Amino acid sequence: MAIKKRTPVDPAKIEAFGAAADAPTQEVEAPAPAPKAQPASRPAPRATSAGEWPEGTSKTFLLRWSKNPELPALLAEVAELEDRTQQKTALRALQRGLEVIRAEHKG
Template identity: 60%
Template sequence: MAIKKRTTTGKERTPEEAAAIEAFGAAADTPPAPTRPAPATQARQAPAAPRRSAAAPEWPEGVSKTLLIRYPDAELAIELADVAALEDRSQHKTAVRALQRGLEILRAEHRG
């Protein structure tokens, strides 16, 4: 099986390809529009939801479960990797922890 050589590199992109890449990145910066589930009919019902423990609350409607972050520059990404390595945690867990602490600080600033 032969290995194909890449046909485009960063310098050889057409203006259309560059615009498509930039549009993709810009779309990551905008929050998704909230969607509403289709109403269930008597003939077709959704499968039963798995049972959850009493401690796990239901996820609020209209609140995203994931977040895609586009870094403004490399400094923030490098800092996250450094702190994650210091604490021997994954970058995901470190980012969630930093987000929680940052939101607590911002909320305290608005209260006080």
């Protein structure tokens, strides 16, 4: 197995990079904002038989608990109260929450 050797460091390039970062930037006119594009309409997922997943629909979703450290503890607490897994509780809460938000926008 070959070991890739690092290229030698050029101190002049490092200095040039640092100098460019420290130099004041010139005022540049901001380009005119692009017109907002109309969101592409997504076709509704076709009806599927039991056990079949709709084409083009993701089966997974990564959730980041950003800036709300209480949510993981709350999810664990509610899951324990309902004697469900956190996965099932999270899906149930997401569905109920989305239904409420959709109703607010419709009504």
